[in-house]
Amino acid sequence: MDRRKSILEAAERSFSMFGYKASTVDQIAKIANVGKGTIYTFFANKEELFSEIITNLVKETKLAASKAIKEDRPFYENLHYALYEVIEFRKTHQLAVKLSQEVKEMNTSPVTDALQRIEKAVLNFVQKELDIAVEKGEIKECPTDIVAFMMVKLYLALIFDWERDNPAIQKEKMLEVLEMFVMDGLRKS
Amino acid sequence: MDRRKSILEAAERSFSMFGYKASTVDQIAKIANVGKGTIYTFFANKEELFSEIITNLVKETKLAASKAIKEDRPFYENLHYALYEVIEFRKTHQLAVKLSQEVKEMNTSPVTDALQRIEKAVLNFVQKELDIAVEKGEIKECPTDIVAFMMVKLYLALIFDWERDNPAIQKEKMLEVLEMFVMDGLRKS
DNA sequence: GAAATGACCGAATGACCAAAATAGTCATAA
DNA sequence: TTATGACTATTTTGGTCATTCGGTCATTTC
Structure with a gap:
């Protein structure tokens, strides 16, 4: 499974359900079944992930x-x-x-x-x-x-x-x- | 000068300039050249004054x-x-x-x-x-x-x-x- | 005596700080 | 080389206290 893609999907689901602020990076990592650090290998920060x-x-x-x-x-x-x-x-x-x-x-x-x-x-x-x-x-x-x-x-x-x-x-x-x-x-x- | 009227005018000016919250009753009284108590002889409270x-x-x-x-x-x-x-x-x-x-x-x-x-x-x-x-x-x-x-x-x-x-x-x-x-x-x- | 007033009161606000949560890093592991 | 979570730095939160502000009322003014 493409890690980048699963991060994007998890983040979208989380943002949709809880909004931007209430979505924590930890939580997104959990949903995506990915370590938190992994997110930062694909996206500079939370805002860029959101932006994409x-x-x-x-x-x-x-x-x-x-x-x-x-x-x-x-x-x-x-x-x-x-x-x-x-x-x-x-x-x-x-x-x-x-x-x-x-x-x-x-x-x-x-x-x-x-x-x-x-x-x-x-x-x-x-x-x-x-x-x-x-x-x-x-x-x-x-x-x-x-x-x-x-x-x-x-x-x-x-x-x-x-x-x-x-x-x-x-x-x-x-x-x-x-x-x-x-x-x-x-x-x- | 009609006190009630001058209160209304002062309040309107104040609300226009500073908004509702930032307008204090003291300040409105000052602008209207009126004691604070006087305002409360004409209006039940700040909100009613605003409402009128x-x-x-x-x-x-x-x-x-x-x-x-x-x-x-x-x-x-x-x-x-x-x-x-x-x-x-x-x-x-x-x-x-x-x-x-x-x-x-x-x-x-x-x-x-x-x-x-x-x-x-x-x-x-x-x-x-x-x-x-x-x-x-x-x-x-x-x-x-x-x-x-x-x-x-x-x-x-x-x-x-x-x-x-x-x-x-x-x-x-x-x-x-x-x-x-x-x-x-x-x-x- | 009626109307106006500002000192006064309690509630609401916000400045401040410690504690908790969260974003972001990096040495280690896979 | 890539992924990871323990670790650090930053932001947010919860609680405190001093200040401000809405509203009252005893006193003053006309």
């Missing part, structure tokens, strides 16, 4: 979203499926959820950085897709940086904040309203 | 927005003017900025509550306006609770989060994009 996990998470999420995007489908369908993929991904990999909780209640600085990196990546991805869609003439000309920002913020708010004090809505319903709002706005056609 | 300030601010902001809304104007114009009115309402903004900063870095619980109250009030206001507009047939049918939520979150994100790691943009430009997004969406017409 985040990098992988971003990569995998991007991949999941990319898989949902087909050249020949209209923009909003791609958007719809990609968002769906990302939501599913978040659900199965609880890491991002746990981390945003940790940031909220104790402002752990490496975790704040990590979440910012994730958001940046998502923003980048969305903006690129928007650029392509504008290029293809599928959507109107617009400042794609601002629009990407708005879309991501909307998405995050709906996923994380809506259920705080509103009755839960179906994922499908949510995507549908989001799509209506994003694509056509409120004006009566 | 928030209530007033919400009321004033609502009033400002209402002034911009005219029955006989189309929805998007009302939206436009109301947004401008609110964004120019400095008093509310400054306090809101300071308070959200405080919540972020020390989770002061009365402050969290206050911000939630403000958001609730805004949400309510927006939803009511949306309901009216739907009723009048000015905008399409939609789940106004979710749409109100989306509009408010968008506004807050643009105002408070955009400049965190993006080049500042003109207020006008920002509101223009927001309006486009909300009214017409991205679809090419």
Whole structure:
């Protein structure tokens, strides 16, 4: 068994369950069935181990979203499926959820950085897709940086904040309203 | 000079400058040129004083927005003017900025509550306006609770989060994009 | 007599330090 | 050469005590 890999897996599980701060290197070593020193032969320190996990998470999420995007489908369908993929991904990999909780209640600085990196990546991805869609003439000309920002913020708010004090809505319903709002706005056609 | 009023003004200034926790009752009394005991003849405790300030601010902001809304104007114009009115309402903004900063870095619980109250009030206001507009047939049918939520979150994100790691943009430009997004969406017409 | 006040009180806070836990190292073992 | 856990250095925690602050009330002011 690849030691490096089992360390990464153990760490991801631990971070997902207990958060960054509450995960000790000793514990991660135990889970990985590896001596503590071994971890330091592969990673400079706890923060770098964490950082690599985040990098992988971003990569995998991007991949999941990319898989949902087909050249020949209209923009909003791609958007719809990609968002769906990302939501599913978040659900199965609880890491991002746990981390945003940790940031909220104790402002752990490496975790704040990590979440910012994730958001940046998502923003980048969305903006690129928007650029392509504008290029293809599928959507109107617009400042794609601002629009990407708005879309991501909307998405995050709906996923994380809506259920705080509103009755839960179906994922499908949510995507549908989001799509209506994003694509056509409120004006009566 | 009305003592109650000067206490409220002093407290508002202090909360805006130093936040809730860092504002001491002694200090507020000093600023108001009033004995500390006097504050307690008007307000049961620090939290109620704070609460009344928030209530007033919400009321004033609502009033400002209402002034911009005219029955006989189309929805998007009302939206436009109301947004401008609110964004120019400095008093509310400054306090809101300071308070959200405080919540972020020390989770002061009365402050969290206050911000939630403000958001609730805004949400309510927006939803009511949306309901009216739907009723009048000015905008399409939609789940106004979710749409109100989306509009408010968008506004807050643009105002408070955009400049965190993006080049500042003109207020006008920002509101223009927001309006486009909300009214017409991205679809090419 | 009613309203205002600031000295006073108990609770909450935070500075400080010792003790415990944890990150990171390295001599030894496999 | 690679892996390891006992060891060290650093950080966090738990407990203390002095200080601060919210809130009261006997006294003063008008």
